[in-house]
Amino acid sequence: MGKKKHYEKALEDLQIELIGLTRWLRHTGKRMLVIFEGRDAAGKGGTIKAITDKLDTRAARVVALGKPSATEETQWYFQRYVAHLPCAGELVLFDRSWYNRAVVEPAMGFCTDEQYQRFMKACPVFEKMLVDDGIILIKYWLSVDQAEQEKRFAERAADPLKRWKLSPVDVKAREKYAEMGDLRDAMIQHTHTADAPWFVADFDDQKTGRLNVIRHLLDQVPDKLTPDKEFNLPPLKGKPKKDKVTAKAERVPEVY
Template sequence: MKRKAYEQQLESLQIELTGVQRWLRKSGRRLLVIFEGRDAAGKGGTIKAITDRLDTRGYRVVAVPKPDEREATQWYFQRYVAHLPAAGELVLFDRSWYNRAVVEPAMGFCTQAQYTQFLDDCPAFERMLADSGILILKYWLAVDQDEQEARFAERAADPLKRWKLSPVDLAAREKYAEIGHLRDVMMERTHAAHAPWFVVDYNDQKQGRLALMRHLLDQLPDVRVPDIKVKLPKLRGKPKQEKLADASFWIEPRR
């Protein structure tokens, strides 16, 4: 996809998303969007595209780290509950409690009993969230194995992207088929009208981002809240040039 066409469509969608933020604030609704998918599919880039033009005070991006010794003894969902949206908020999970459904069993980070318990508990947990008024959308970013390999190679070669390759990402390369099976079981057991799963083709990341953002907007009720134009009052009492008493504070640009 040509960059100019992509950027034009992206800007249009970002403008609509600012309207979603106004609607959330006015209505007091709460929106939770979960991003899961193959490693290197493009979760981080999509979240950045969604939030790039939003008011930072109205959204949060959550990426819960590995549990510490105390957290490992808690109820599994407990660490995530603290990050759920309050009234007027948008929260985006860059991976979520669904680690217990795919990554953890594939990599041996949980027991079979814990995995089975999660699949039993998760629908009830999300039912409680929906009943409390939280709007839940869950996206799986799908990418073919050949395309994933190309992205891994690009990250390995680029020092600015190499940090994205975690030890778990590298170890998961041997679990491609198993992860696919676990994903299918997860969706079968946890898809529901109040917390639906949607799969997005991310072999082309630009097209994938635009498709996901359009879809997200389409899932929401009528969110049109007028964008009131701001009329700036006249500026009074300010000198033509900003001056400080102590010139040592100034940082001069290099020439």
């Protein structure tokens, strides 16, 4: 079996298990929150897409917040994230999270040193509150070497379908690779706790990293339910009928 086929088969098997995970969440009413952090182009979006691709959209939700509004900037820092926490039976995946304040914001000058220090002190307490309330919280840092990151940036710049992924902040961050690495290490040092540990995954090979993260995520919940069993559809009554829609509606032109 070739590498691509091996990846596709492994991913399919994992996605079947992910369906079982969401069934378990619905059955038990548990709440699960997964945070994905990492350098630009590490592979956060692709991993989240692989996780949610085959899931019921009512069972899993992706949160990717943009720049805070003027009103949000006056709120308690965690306030806008609290609104997106999972409800009973729900899986929520954060594509970046409150940890913007630990790495991106201080590196780019988007927060003061006082705000940064306050966050580092408050974050472990905030996360303990979430876990104590019953939320299953899992945090991943996707690690990628600078040479591989540069290669992915070049691919994005050359591909019109991926160019939108390059933001002005991404471009500016290329000048701060070492600084952001130091901030990441300080973040993990201060916020890796027994209640909410960090898990680091090697993402120089995105497909392998993706499989490893999904496998690890599934292993955090040993009591998953299996997907729905195969069943036979009841026979159709009568002959298949052509769908006739009222002529009142406008027709989509058949261009292709």
